[in-house]
Amino acid sequence: MNKRINKTKWVFALVWLIATSYAYAQTSEQRNDFAIKGFHLDLRIQVMKMPALKEFALRLSKNGINTLVMEWEGTYPFEKHAVIANKYAYSRAEVKSFITYCDSLKIDVIPLQQSFGHVEYILKNYRYKALREDQKDYSQVNPMKEALCKALFTDLYTDLISTHKSKYFHIGGDETYLLGKSPESKRKADSLGMGRLYGDYIKMLCELVVSLGKKPVVWADIALKYPDALKSLPKETIFIDWNYGWELDRFGDHEKLMKSGFEIWGSPALRSSPDNYFLTDWEKHFNNMKVFIPQGRALGYKGMIMTSWSTSGIYSPIAESHSDIMDLHAIRRVYPLSGFNLLVDAFFKALSSKQAIAPADFVANYAADKYGLSASEAKQFWNALKLAPYEVNQGKVSKQGFTVKQLRDSARYVLNAFRSFKVNKGQKEYAHYVLMANIRYNYLVCMEVESELNRQGFDKKQAGTLLKQLLELNVSEVNAEFARLNSHFLYDMEIAEEGRLRNFRYLDLLARLQKINNTP
Known part of the structure; x- marks a missing residue:
């Protein structure tokens, strides 16, 4: 009898232990999961048509994304500051309809209003001339003009809050390259330090957000650089630690951010430097997800937001005169988000799995499932995607030992491989x-031609040969294909503008060589 009782007790104890362990594991998983699973949309250039925007939101929702950070920039129709809106701005009805639609999908839409750096689109309008930190570089407000800035951003925040329902409000705050540039800013920085110059202004913005009943969200890079800026911020402040494939201490002492007591979210990227129209570093973005998402989970980050940058956010002025800038053009434009479903789905997978994503395996499975490629083709597809993602600058390849011609040959190999599957x-x-791949190949032919034209011993008699190389490129076909693939995604005017800027070097070389070739 005692043996039977002991056996029964042992069975109950074992069942209890298993159940407790399972419950602990579930609770532990929940503790280590991200409450905020988000995606950031950058509308600074490449403004998505509203149906495409809603279609993308639906896709996010179906894959477990519960948060969308909207960097509306000039596409938002501000009421008191109508001059900020650009030619692609949505109507207020469209914005409200989109927020309502996302709400029905249980997606929280957080407005992102850059309020320190990256405000060229505001400061290029001379209505805001007095707020500029520099009268030639319009990228940043002067933190010493606090009253003027507070009045402006009170208006903008209030307007955005009137159309958005989120409890969060993102104020930007990253890459403030001009800190201390103006005389008054320099005096404060020299007297009290850069951390106070940055921190006092960010404190004002965060307190403004709190006074409007929202929680302020800030990019973490400058706070990492100047950790004393953290001391006086409202406890509701949330920092986003953006990391695109580097060590945690890249911007400063990461441990100080971790010990600051503020809630922290992480942020990888699927389009970032050195990406542009002529280069995508696919492997870099996969490795970024592979490393940083598990790292953020282990660090106890409460959220993970995927960024997708259409541009670096640095602009080149188009000037009417030495003192009057007509417009600003993004100096780095990236292929539209429409071409990056592979990386978007990889993010979904990386978020939903407790194991680090395995890039080669993910790509192989994706290529088989989505495109019907064989196992060997899927492997070749991945190898082609990551082949030689090097830049060309001033005629030199970023990878030592590579020539422009070799880079062009690698691009031709990739293009032929993609066409052969x-x-x-x-x-x-x-x-x-x-x-x-076709865009990259055409570009590298242009770079090779340009390199030869710049050669010290260049002979005008060679112009005809170089001209022939350019004329053999299928630029018109590429333009038509770009329009076909992106007509649902971008406005016709955008497609035309993208083509003009993408082909600028080609058209310039063509005209110059035709002139040289036809001149006796």
């Missing part, structure tokens, strides 16, 4: 890879 499904999505 037997794609049985998802042809329209797959066509973006072919197009991107």
